[in-house]
Structure formats: structure tokens, C-alpha cells
Amino acid sequence: MPIPILLVYSFEGDAREIGETVLNNVNEVIHRLNIKWNIEIVKRSSKIFVVSSTFKPLDYKFKEDCCQLEWGLDPAVSNVKMEFKDSELTIYIPDTPYYSSSLYIWRDKNYIVASPWWLPPSIAATLFHELLIDSIYVWSVVSWSYSISHRALHPSVYRVPTGSMVKMSLSESIITTVFKYDTIYKADLSKLVDLLLEGAKNFLYVLEEQGINEVWVGLSGGLDSRTTLSSLVKASENRDIKVKAYTDIMPWTDPREVEIARSIAEALDVEHRIIDNKNPDPYKAFNAISNPFKDNKMVIANGTGGDKTLDPLGRIKWSPSRDLNNMALKIIKTIDYSVDLPPIHRYTKGIYRALIENLVNGVSNSLELYRRYIIEFRLMNWLTSFTHPYISPFLYPRFFKEAFRIDPVEKNYFILYAKVLNKLDDRLLKIPYYNLGIRLSPAGQIQKIKCISKYMWTGFKKVLRGQRGSIVPTKLAWEYVERLYSELNKIYNPIGDQTYKILEEALKSAIESRPKSARALKVARNIIRVLKELTALNIANNLRRVS
Structure with a gap:
């Protein structure tokens, strides 16, 4: 069955x-971006216009x-619902959170345009x-791959928060958040x-309903x-469902991770x-960016949500703080939000302050701060690239709600994760965790000592190498970025916006200097994503001028 895309x-x-005007322009924009979609107009009236994909x-x-739309992967995940009655949406x-949960809304005085x-x-x-x-959206996506709060590229577009009810009428818009911390x-x-196994079974049930008899898990060393x-x-x-695994070898993939995945x-x-993608087709790779x-x-399964439910915030040791601003700063610094591209450092400094302000706004304690973050x-921002439905047992509602509410102190040093793996299948603990390079232990004190020792040793080696991030980017990785940029130039439309020029110059500088930083490589790829999004809206703006 289709999902409403407009x-x-x-x-x-x-x-x-309005619907046909927007649809015609979306068609023109995605045609120029070489994106193909399969759509059908399923409702067409003076009150409501719906296009599905x-x-x-x-x-x-x-x-x-007649008055309700609903979509999702029930019973594996909860559905998004829309109701229309008495001139109220x-x-x-x-x-x-799930891939279908995001919803973007733009409203004019008399109209609402919505889409996942x-x-x-x-x-x-x-x-x-x-x-x-929206400059805050731009610089936060460039820095961290996701936006702050509920922002979108165009400042008048709003992304509805997870766990919300939105009521819109001619005179008002009311958004009520029901998620509790x-x-x-x-x-x-x-x-x-x-609950993890229950979620896996429910996802497989969804596949069986659609006559699908195999699922592929994207397997890394994590x-x-x-x-x-x-x-x-x-x-x-x-x-009667086969579970299989695949591992993509990208230009930046560490061979050690492939060996762990194989084990x-x-x-x-x-x-x-x-799958050897060390030298991917630049045309296909560029088209895949921001292309749902x-x-x-x-059918692909992945581990989205695992690190948000079972392990701590990266290397952070959770210790509640009375000073929420200091706690927010600790979270941000611990997870390494440096952009490592000097040409844009001064533009991203203000984003740190904006992130902290958004984090602490309306929060009463540090545990609530952790959960809100x-x-x-x-997590919600990682799911904003609306795409094909994926399988992820971690996002099964009953598991997610149970695991997410566990005291984060129990998750320090991956102790909780190790215990869950030991109970699920102890063979998984005999294979090293790639990010740490060690085997996890369900014995809490042993695991703590292992983690601290490994953090100190890897940190020392990175200082000696002048490295930031988990790997030093290879020559192939930077060549890949350069090829993506060349594909962008083929659809390039001159934009007078100063932000576009700044981003483009930073990207050129990174491609030329090729810094030994995984963060710099990630930021360069984020810049290409934002430039493509800016190009899409610039095409729409040119169409507006012509019409």
C-alpha cells in the first residue's frame, strides 16, 4: 500500500x-535532480488533495x-494518523520514533501543505x-548531520516533534507534546x-504479510x-523467512571492521x-543523497536506535549535574562536535550556544536533559531523511519505551549493552567491538577497566598521529567527496545567498587540503548534502519567478 507523500x-x-501547483513544481525540481518517484493522486477535492507514493x-x-489517513508498519511500529473534520486538521x-514518523508542515493563511x-x-x-x-538549520546539519530542535531548511516549514498532537484550524495552530521524561x-x-525478540518477530510478521521471504541486515563491526x-x-x-547479512566497503571503511563483520x-x-563500493559510481552516489x-x-534491516537505548552517550560517563548548562556543554564536548574545517569555524560557534539554549529550555533536571537530547x-533528527521503510527491532515501541527509561548510569561503559548481548547470544561477546577494539564483558567492573584503558590508549595514539575521529580518511575517501562535488556542479544554479558561497568555499578548501580527520570528512559530505538541498529550493525559486 502507498504512503501519503504530499x-x-x-x-x-x-x-x-494548490496541490496540483505544488505537485507540478516538485516534479520539475526532482526531474532536474535526477530523482524518480512512483506516485498516484488518491484524493482530489476542494477540501483535501493527497498524493501517495x-x-x-x-x-x-x-x-x-472519508475523514482519516493512517500509515506505518503496525504492529511493528505505531502509525501516523491524520483526521479531518469540521474545518480542523x-x-x-x-x-x-520511526522512519515514517517525521512530518513537515507549511501553512499559509488558508492552506496546509504536509509531507513526511x-x-x-x-x-x-x-x-x-x-x-x-534557516541559517541555524544549515550550520547544525553541516556540523552534526542533523538540525537543532524542529527546524527545516526553509524557516517557515516546521517539523512536528515525536510524540505530538497537532490541531490546526483557520484561526490557530496548537501543538501538544505528549512524550514524558x-x-x-x-x-x-x-x-x-x-521485548527485543518480540519486536523482531513483529517486523518479520509485517514482511510475511507482504509476501517477502528474506531480509538483509547491514552488518558492521559495531x-x-x-x-x-x-x-x-x-x-x-x-x-519461512531467511535472514542474511551484507557489508558495504566504502572509500572510508576500515578493513578491520569488515573482518569483524565477517566473524x-x-x-x-x-x-x-x-559489497565492494570503494570506488562507487559518482552519478549514482550523488543521486542517493537526500533521495528517499x-x-x-x-528489504534492509539495521541497528538504528540501539545506541540510543542501550549504551551511554559515546564515551560520556553519566553523572547527573545540578548545573544544566554545564551538563549540556559536557554532552556536546564529549561527543566531539568540532567541524575541523577552519573556513567555517566562526560560523558554527554560535550554533553551540543555540544547541545548549534549545537543550535546557523548559528542562528541570539533568536526566530530563539527557532524554530530551x-x-x-x-534520534529524531537521524530519521528525518524520509526513505524506504527499514527493519529495526530497537524501534519497536514496547522495547524502545522500556530501554529508553532505564537509568543512564546503568549504561555507562557499555555495561548494560554487554549484559543484554550476553543474554541474547553470548557468542556476540567473543567478537571485538570495532569502535573500541576490545571484547565487551558482562562483568561491570571488568568492562569499566577495559573501556577506560582503551580510551586512554586510543586517545594517546590519535594525538601522536594528529587524528580526529575513528579513522584517518583515505585518499579514496577524499576523491569520493571530490567526485560528488563534480556531480553537484552539473546541476549547479548560481545562488546569491552568502551561506551557499561560504559552504562551497569550505568544501573546495577541504578537497584541496584533505585533512587527516574523520570529522572533516563527515562535515564535507554534510556540506554536499546541504548544497544539494539549497540547489533544490533555488530551482523552485527560479520556477516561481518564471511563473
Whole structure:
């Protein structure tokens, strides 16, 4: 079944006229960006105009009647719901994040344009107002791959928070957040593992309903993907679904990680495919950026949400602080938000302050700060690139809510994660965790000593090498970025916006100097993403001028 990719709701006026105008312009923009989609107009009236898109091989479930739309992957994840009645639009966004949970909204006086994809509402905003750019969105995406709070590229477009109810009428818009941060649980290992397997079984049930008999797990050397693979393998017992694994070798992939992935697949007796993408086609790679409709030939599972539910904030040792500003600063500094590209340092400094202000706004204690950061910033923003539905047992609502509410002190030094893996399948602990280069131990004190020793040793080696991040970028990695930039130039439209020029100069500088920094490489790729998004809105703005 399809998922609504464009919805226009009219309080006064004709929704068909606005909907067709927006749709025609979206079609023109994505055509110039070489994006292809499969769409169908499913509702066309003066009140509501709905365009749906179909994904293959796995698609979202879609329900509709005269006054309601609903989509998701029930019973694996909660559905997004929209209700239309008495000149009022009500939207319910689940409190457990998933790929279909995001919703972007632009509203004019008489119309609402909504989509799980950022582009249609942003094009509507550009067509009916003008091209405006939210600088905080730009610099936060460049720095950290996601935006602060509920911002979008066009400042008049709003991304609805997870766990919200939105009511819109001609006279007002009311957004109520229902996600609560006030419950703390002690870890119950048996319950956590049972819920993880329950989630895996429910995802497989969704596949069976659609006649799909295999799922591929993107396997790395980390904890999340091995946990996903193991839970799906166990859940597939006595079912006609094959669970397989694949590992992409990208220009920046460390060969050691590939070997760890191979060891995991062998330990679980799973078919494992190594895909060599060290020298990817630049045309295909560029088209995949910000493209939710890229071709998927197989159903993919991944470990999204694992690090947000079972482990601490990277290397941070959670210790509640009375000073919320200091706690927010500690979180930010610990996770290394430096951009490592000198040409844009002065533009990103203000973003740190904005992030801290957004984090502490309305927060009463440090535990609430931690949870808000994980849900409203890191995890929700990672899911804003609306795309094909993916399988992730960590995002199963019952597991997510249970694991997320566990006291973060129990997650320090990956102790909780090690205990869960030991109970799920102790073979997973015999294989090193790539990010640390050590085997985890369910014995808390031993695990703590291992982590501290490893942090100190790897930190010392990085200082000697002048390295930032987990790996030193290879020559191939920077050549890949350069090829992506050359593809961008093929659709380049001169933009008078100063931000575009600054980003482009920073990208050129990075490609020329090729810093020995994984952070710099990531930021360079983020710049290409933002430049492509800016180009899309610039095309829409040119169409507005012509019309």
C-alpha cells in the first residue's frame, strides 16, 4: 500500500489548485535532480488533495476513509494518523520514533501543505512566499548531520516533534507534546531481551504479510547491527523467512571492521555478502543523497536506535549535574562536535550556544536533559531523511519505551549493552567491538577497566598521529567527496545567498587540503548534502519567478 507523500488541506479555497501547483513544481525540481518517484493522486477535492507514493519491495501500510489517513508498519511500529473534520486538521505523531514518523508542515493563511519528506512543504513555502534559508538549520546539519530542535531548511516549514498532537484550524495552530521524561526504570535483562525478540518477530510478521521471504541486515563491526542480526535470526526460527547479512566497503571503511563483520556472520551461521563500493559510481552516489526513492532491491534491516537505548552517550560517563548548562556543554564536548574545517569555524560557534539554549529550555533536571537530547535531537533528527521503510527491532515501541527509561548510569561503559548481548547470544561477546577494539564483558567492573584503558590508549595514539575521529580518511575517501562535488556542479544554479558561497568555499578548501580527520570528512559530505538541498529550493525559486 502507498504512503501519503504530499497532502494539501484547505480551510478556504480549493485544495486541488494548490496541490496540483505544488505537485507540478516538485516534479520539475526532482526531474532536474535526477530523482524518480512512483506516485498516484488518491484524493482530489476542494477540501483535501493527497498524493501517495509506493515503495518496493517493502511498503508502508496505508489506511484511509472519508475523514482519516493512517500509515506505518503496525504492529511493528505505531502509525501516523491524520483526521479531518469540521474545518480542523488533527495530526498524531507516535511517541516512538520511526522512519515514517517525521512530518513537515507549511501553512499559509488558508492552506496546509504536509509531507513526511522535507521537500514538498519547502517547495510550497518557496513558491508562495520566497526563497528563505534557516541559517541555524544549515550550520547544525553541516556540523552534526542533523538540525537543532524542529527546524527545516526553509524557516517557515516546521517539523512536528515525536510524540505530538497537532490541531490546526483557520484561526490557530496548537501543538501538544505528549512524550514524558518522568519515569526511571531499573534494567530488567530478561524483559529487555524478550521485548527485543518480540519486536523482531513483529517486523518479520509485517514482511510475511507482504509476501517477502528474506531480509538483509547491514552488518558492521559495531554492537547495534550484530544485535539486530542475532534478534532477527532467533525470531526467524520456524518461519519461512531467511535472514542474511551484507557489508558495504566504502572509500572510508576500515578493513578491520569488515573482518569483524565477517566473524559475526560466521558465528551466527548467516549468509554474508561483501559489497565492494570503494570506488562507487559518482552519478549514482550523488543521486542517493537526500533521495528517499532510490532503488532498493532488497528489504534492509539495521541497528538504528540501539545506541540510543542501550549504551551511554559515546564515551560520556553519566553523572547527573545540578548545573544544566554545564551538563549540556559536557554532552556536546564529549561527543566531539568540532567541524575541523577552519573556513567555517566562526560560523558554527554560535550554533553551540543555540544547541545548549534549545537543550535546557523548559528542562528541570539533568536526566530530563539527557532524554530530551536523545529523543528530540539525536534520534529524531537521524530519521528525518524520509526513505524506504527499514527493519529495526530497537524501534519497536514496547522495547524502545522500556530501554529508553532505564537509568543512564546503568549504561555507562557499555555495561548494560554487554549484559543484554550476553543474554541474547553470548557468542556476540567473543567478537571485538570495532569502535573500541576490545571484547565487551558482562562483568561491570571488568568492562569499566577495559573501556577506560582503551580510551586512554586510543586517545594517546590519535594525538601522536594528529587524528580526529575513528579513522584517518583515505585518499579514496577524499576523491569520493571530490567526485560528488563534480556531480553537484552539473546541476549547479548560481545562488546569491552568502551561506551557499561560504559552504562551497569550505568544501573546495577541504578537497584541496584533505585533512587527516574523520570529522572533516563527515562535515564535507554534510556540506554536499546541504548544497544539494539549497540547489533544490533555488530551482523552485527560479520556477516561481518564471511563473
